[in-house]
Amino acid sequence: MTKGVALSVFSSVLFALLYYYASLMTPLSGEIVFGWRMLLTMPCVGLFLLYSGDWRLVISLFSQLKSRPLLWIGLPLSSALVGVQLWIFMWAPINGRGLPVSLGYFMMPLVLVLIGRFVYQERPTRLQWLAVACAAVGVSNELWQAGGISWETLVVAIGYPLYFVWRRWLGTDNLGGLWCDMLLMIPVAAWFVLSIDAPLAAFGERPLLYLLVLGLGMISALALVCYILASRRLPFSLFGLLGYVEPILLVVVSLVLGESISDAEWPTYIAIWIAVGLLVLEGVRKLLAFRRYPFD
Numbered sequence: 001m002t003k004g005v006a007l008s009v010f011s012s013v014l015f016a017l018l019y020y021y022a023s024l025m026t027p028l029s030g031e032i033v034f035g036w037r038m039l040l041t042m043p044c045v046g047l048f049l050l051y052s053g054d055w056r057l058v059i060s061l062f063s064q065l066k067s068r069p070l071l072w073i074g075l076p077l078s079s080a081l082v083g084v085q086l087w088i089f090m091w092a093p094i095n096g097r098g099l100p101v102s103l104g105y106f107m108m109p110l111v112l113v114l115i116g117r118f119v120y121q122e123r124p125t126r127l128q129w130l131a132v133a134c135a136a137v138g139v140s141n142e143l144w145q146a147g148g149i150s151w152e153t154l155v156v157a158i159g160y161p162l163y164f165v166w167r168r169w170l171g172t173d174n175l176g177g178l179w180c181d182m183l184l185m186i187p188v189a190a191w192f193v194l195s196i197d198a199p200l201a202a203f204g205e206r207p208l209l210y211l212l213v214l215g216l217g218m219i220s221a222l223a224l225v226c227y228i229l230a231s232r233r234l235p236f237s238l239f240g241l242l243g244y245v246e247p248i249l250l251v252v253v254s255l256v257l258g259e260s261i262s263d264a265e266w267p268t269y270i271a272i273w274i275a276v277g278l279l280v281l282e283g284v285r286k287l288l289a290f291r292r293y294p295f296d
Contacts, residue, residue, distance in 0.1 A: 040217025057176025
């Protein structure tokens, strides 16, 4: 379990590093950085699937294309949903919108609680409902002070849960499905990289970009592999709790990059953080109960 915790924390640190790393790749835009990330990460993940024996998941998915015509529409939609998330992750820190995106990551678990209740008929606990109520207070403050939640926050907080629900319904919620999603992004990624005039002109002006782009692919692939390995070594509850490390680090990176939380926004952030703290408390309670009564 210790290795699993270390891998999970390390993956969160790498994702936060990736968040900061994008800001180093001037003069490349967020779209071009996203394009290079996909072009380099997808082959690396494919090699990991071959090495780990999970390539069979890809083969199984491809074999279903004949018997399940829905996949011809479902897979591109799945790829588009996660592609937007991977794009905004690269775009936000370059364009000074890291904090709204990090807030979206904090709100996402709360949206998942509501989806579990109203889509999958799950019964949230009192602590989970209390967390949702705290989040509602934060959202209300944002609506009152700013006139609405930023679109970046909504894209993450709502978009990622929709992606999870869609993959689950489609039956592609595994590594094979994720790799296929990334594969279908390659044409768009290549277009982002090659559609500008003189795609390599920036590299001639700043040769360091060659190394930075290679580093981008390596960090992205390593972060994803560590995340996958951690998910296999840890109990689901503990793995979920450690997932809160990443948005905390994203806030730190955003502040380092020069963004700031205004006085009017603090009530929103505090309410959301309290809500997340309640979910963490609930997760710890469940984890302790599982250790005491693992077969209940």
